[in-house]
Amino acid sequence: MGARVITITSGKGGVGKTTATANLSAALASLNQRVACIDADIGLRNLDVVMGLENRIVYDLVDVVEGRCKLRQAMVKDKRVPDLYLLPAAQTRDKTAISPQDMVVVTNQLRDDFDLILIDSPAGIEWGFRNALAPADEVVVITNPEVSAVRDADRIIGLVEAEDRHVPVSLVINRVKPEMVRRGDMLSVDDVMDILAIRLLGVIPEDEMILISSNRGAPLVLDNERSLAGEAFLNIARRLTGEKVPLLRLEQKGGFLRRLSRMFGSSNAMPGE
């Protein structure tokens, strides 16, 4: 059987799918997993720049599917970690260049050589999403604590659960601001879980280090500087490998939140988990 294929999706755009795919891939590779990540967002290639691998692309997913190169030739190796590869999307084609069946064939060719394959899904519920979903053994839905993002997450979860294959779905809540939650101006993790009622895989705080790291093209987890979002991604990666890492729901606990802020030596830190 080989690798597990995990599709990262959301329905709504801009909630953090690409950020999560880049950081989880790097985190998993740093935990000595053999990781391949696939950018399934044909025409809006992004995973390469967030990972900082854009200058090393020769071929892409569509080249592989249309037979212009071998799969191996299109895989870009990330040299910062032992075993991390990116299969980039095509930038100048549209999503219909790939079919769900193509995605199944490509991932099956990779399964023997990797432990985990992460697929960065495009936004929406149409063709591109179907492509990303087709080979998935598991689905991770990313959402933000916000009405429209939660609504779209609900739609995606419904679509995945309607499949005959019974693919397990779990949730990552991204961009949580504990201070706003405490004031009653942001949906809490519990609120979102109440509504979506699926397994919670992790919580990522809003963290400006995310932007800084994508400016640099260096996933947070590879950074020597510790960041809360980086820790949160590492925790999620550990859970994906089966480790039991407790979920710390900090935004509900003012005292603990303040303690943690002090621990990280910052007065306005926004802890996640």
Place this chain on the structure above:
Amino acid sequence: MASFFDRFLGRRELTSARAAKERLKLVLVTDRSDLAPEKLEQMQAEIIQVIKRYLQINEARVEIKLEQRDRKNYLVADIPLMRDQSYQPIEPDLRGREVVTQEPEEDAAKADAPALDEPDISADDTRRRRIDPPQEPDNA
């Protein structure tokens, strides 16, 4: 925004997060069932008409709504019955005579058990069935 004292005293004010949650719940009922709110109302009215053919109900307090528990959808109906209702539904037949429908024997035995839904002590005790002798059709 909830003030410090509101939170301290555990007061639940309509914060923007609570507003968000309430709005989400409402919009998801429609999304998940693909049933527009006015269709749901129409269905409720029709259901009430059907039940009224068999039982006397407290129409004003009928509540029929879509709910979700553990990602499964349920149509939940709370339909209070009127006081002093015979446990044998009486329905008029097509010629206008009243007809007593036959109830199975063991039904009478457990008839004193409270109904499955939560007992409603505030209002009429209509959720228990009485063990009156069956009414004769001619004195109904």
